[in-house]
Amino acid sequence: GQNIDQPTEMTATEGAIVQINCTYQTSGFNGLFWYQQHAGEAPTFLSYNVLDGLEEKGRFSSFLSRSKGYSYLLLKELQMKDSASYLCAVSDSNYQLIWGAGTKLIIKP
């Protein structure tokens, strides 16, 4: 079967750094996406990785290791507005997205 695992909830402090992990087992792999979803809103695209390594985009970075079936999203200089759920999704052999349940990130002042 296909499976995406993420921690259910994480808590971090404003100004700090947090790493959200995602492990996956899917039928085929055509890339991994991270989305951000604020409560009551639609998911919005953050990043896409298809090759191993780190992709940096401002305060957010995403890492992929295909051999380990593992990715993480790194958020630096946390701000209160970063309180949201972070969704990991893998594009499978049919280019359909398989989604994790999401990690709810709580930022404390």
Added chain:
Amino acid sequence: IAGITQAPTSQILAAGRRMTLRCTQDMRHNAMYWYRQDLGLGLRLIHYSNTAGTTGKGEVPDGYSVSRANTDDFPLTLASAVPSQTSVYFCASSGGTGPTDTQYFGPGTRLTVL
């Protein structure tokens, strides 16, 4: 530019009733998708359309139907609603169906079936 719009925003529906959720995009995207999102579960694909005139079944298609008469619109119909269809429904679109095609989401419809 509105992107993707969905209607209604929310709805309470009696079991057994028929309901159509509307989705319209103005980005001229070829591919469109319907997902449901339930607490503790990831987004689950209900139906998709790779291009106007074609549709396909996703992970959880039972009890739902779709049509894609043109590029912009992708309505989702519940023929006879049941309480297990209580969920938040998101419509999404992407330019194509390749691995780098990012999906963009509408604001969602919160549906409660009693």
